[in-house]
Amino acid sequence: MHSEVLFISKQLACQKFIYKIHSKRLRESKWNLTLPIEEARKNDEVISLADSQILRWIDEMNQITDADSKAREIKLKIRDIKKEPNSRQNSRTIKDLYKQLDDLQFKSDYMCLIIDKKKDYWRACRGFSINGIPYKRLLGTNGGIKNSTIVFVSERLHKALITRIENGRKPNIPLVTAKLEAYKALTCSASIPVSFPKGILIVNDCMTKFMSDIIYLTDECDGDPIMEEMKNQEIVLDASDGCGLMHPELAKRWSAELGLDYVMSGCNTRMSWEKGMAFTFDFIDFADKVAGGNYTVKDAWGNDVDIRDVELILTTSMVKLWDSYDSCDDYIKNSIANGYTFGITKTCPKELENERNLNYQFLQSYQFSDNDIEELIAPTMNEIKDVLGRDWKKAVLFLKGFGLNENNIERIDDDIAKAVMIDQRMINDPFVQNTIYQTIKNRIDEAKVGVLKVHGNYSIVSGDPYALCQNIFGLKVTGLLKAGEVYNKYWADDGADQLVCFRAPMTCHNNILSVKPNGSEEAKYWYRYMETCTIFNSWDTSCAALNGMDFDGDIVLLTDNPVLVRNIKRQPALMCAQRKAEKRVSSEEDFIRSNIESFGNDIGQTTNWITSMFEVRSHFKPESKEYKTLSYRIRCGQLYQQNNSLL
Structure with a gap:
């Protein structure tokens, strides 16, 4: 990922510290380990974590308030004393201050366990102790599971944390075990808390249909995956997959709370079962000018809502378990009762670069x-x-x-x-x-x-907010962008006629798009608050072509480099059949087995294998059997990547 491209939300909170140890250490200590923090630091068994919903809950349960300002005060005292002449008293004072700092920043109720053997995992899930604190399994995060790492929390807080994570949802609705675990793990995402919006609306996603040529890939068969080129197929697109809208007033308030000196174009949000991008768009202005002054809309449950009472619009693709609640009010009331805050994980930058590297x-x-x-x-x-x-x-x-x-x-x-x-x-x-x-x-x-340096930039992607608003207000969905078009203010102002669009991870030439920037005055007006993101149209297979792109924080590189523009070969998008996993009411054992099946599942390794096949293929002529076989396998790599991604 090109995290440096995006403005990651300022860390207004001090970092926290936790134990991260190997299961071998616990096994050798008979699952009752004594580990002073000084020793753990020497052994690189202490890691830093940014603040998250789960860590904020732990502080609240431990009645720790204003920890960040206290930590900053202690650090200032340590810095001032270090400027003074060396003395035994100063050494003792500094040692005491570091002890106070550890008490504030070290979270003994939360730790990460690296699983060295599958047997270790099963044994750890029966319970273990570190420094006399008994631990129980909480969950596995997406990134952690790939590295065989699981989150455990103190037995004292375990039940209360589970209750908060579950957030009053209907527990008997069958769900895919691995996906439910990933949704729970959203509480562990690094985030900065912001004020609660003055009115939240959850709406159905904007679905569009159109005809397109595709290459269809499926492994729902015996033997090798089937690849078939299909002409003029009906495509159903979720044109708002992972994104919603925030009113400009909310964007201004949140930007100020994050310490930004500009109004952000969008931000990546976290709440209960929620993940996605909220983009800045004046939907009340839309109600006035396009919807004919109609301010009443339907939410996802079919209830009437006055749009003037709303600051934030979330889609059902953002609120993963929206249908586990009776209404939006039910969801919000449970979230407030369980101490959820809205958190921001990253924001769109103030401006885009002029040059980037390929x-x-x-x-x-x-x-x-x-x-x-x-x-x-x-x-x-x-x-x-x-x-x-x-x-x-x-x-x-x-x-x-x-x-x-x-x-x-x-x-x-x-x-x-x-x-x-x-x-x-x-x-x-x-x-x-x-x-x-x-x-x-x-x-x-x-x-x-x-x-290699090119004239270009990375940006967060969005669906067409105009099309989403048309859908919300019950209007015919047209959007402002036609098939093959994007809107990006930088490129609209630049006057570029044609751009090449890339998104990592890439597998083959089908993943490279040729797009036309829309610079119309109408687009500039309605997208005026979205200055540093790229808006995709609702009428082509761009998302499929860009390796299953959605709008929950994905980024693309756009460039007008003439060599890349003139050498692109337009090819049908690869449409990959999504593997259907069994839905069930999952038990703790189901979660553990799901974790074990996913240990070491690294998409990056698949990408490396695909690159190796490109090198091997270069030794054969395009008309040869070997070349065609390798081309087929390279494309199958995209199918494998998408079927091993949870969120």
Whole structure:
């Protein structure tokens, strides 16, 4: 992921610390381990965690209030004492202060266990103790399960935490075990709490139908997966999958609470059973100008709601278990009673970059001529030549990259860049030159494997909010964007005629899109608050083509690079049949077995295997049996990736 592209919500809270240990350690201690925190730190068995709903609950249950400001005060005291002359008294005081800091930041009620053997997991689920604290299994997170890591919490808080996670849902509705575990794990997502919206509406998703050519892949058969090219097939698209809308007033308030100096285009939210992007869109203005002054809409349960009483619209694809509640009020009342807060995990940035780097996945399926390659690498080579020519301004930009401006120049943290900016003659200093040359060497090595500079940027994706509003107000759904179009303010202002769109992980050339930016005045008006995201139309197979993209926080790279634009070969989207897992009312044993089946299930490894097949395929002619077989297997890689993704 390109997390640096997005403005990740500021960590207004101090980090927390927990134990993360191997099951072997517990096994060897007969499941009753004594582990002082000082020893754990030396053994790298303490990790930091950002704040989350689950950690906020634990603090609340332990009656810990205002922990972050207290932690900051203690850190300031430690810093001040360290400036004083060394003395025995100061050493004792610092030691006591660190003890106080640990008491605030170390969470003994929450720990992560790395499972070394399956037998260890079954034994751990019967209970174990660390420093006299008994632990019980809570859940496995998506990322944790891939690394055979499970969350355990103290037995003292276990029942109360389970009650809060369940949040009064109807427990007898059958669900896929692995998906339910993933939904529970949303409470562990790093997030910053924000104020509760003044009115929440949950609506059905915007579903559209259209005809398109596709390549259909399914493994719901004996033997190898079946791949079939189908012409003019009816496609049903969830055009709002994972996204909803927030009123500009809510966006302003949340932006201020997060300490942003701009109104965000959208943010990734967390609440009970909820995950997705809320994008800034004036749906009350839509009611006035498009819906003819009709302010009454239906929610997902069929109840009438006045849109003027709403600040946040969530879709049913965002609230995963919406139908486990009798109404929106039932869902909200349970959430408040169980201490849920709205949390923000990331926000759209203030502005998009002008340049970004490609990677090997985006390039490996292209067929370039020698001239194409020369043109493609030219910006990267020119950058390197400029720095080698000892242009101090180019050197500073090379070291610091995008984001360096007059507002943050004082906070620059690169010593070499600082030295050159203070005195330009430092560019000739042997140590400075050596450091820059080593950086350039690393940059050249990266360029050899496809890390090449292009005019382009990453952005969070959204469905068409205009189409979603049409659906909410019971109007005919048309949207503002036609098939093949996107809206992105940067590219609308830039005037680009055609763009290439990439999304990782990629498997084949079918995953590369050619899109046309819509720069109409109507689009600019209605999307005026969505300045740094990319809005996709509701009438083509873009989501399927981009390897199962949805709108809950996915990002794409857009570029107008002429080499990439002219060499793209338009191909039908790969439509992968989603494997149907059994739904059941899951027991604790079901969750444990589901965890074990998913241990070590890494999509990244699949992507690496696909890349290896590209290399092998390059040794054969396109008309050969070997080439065609490898092309089939490469495409099947996308089917495998999608059927091993839970959220």
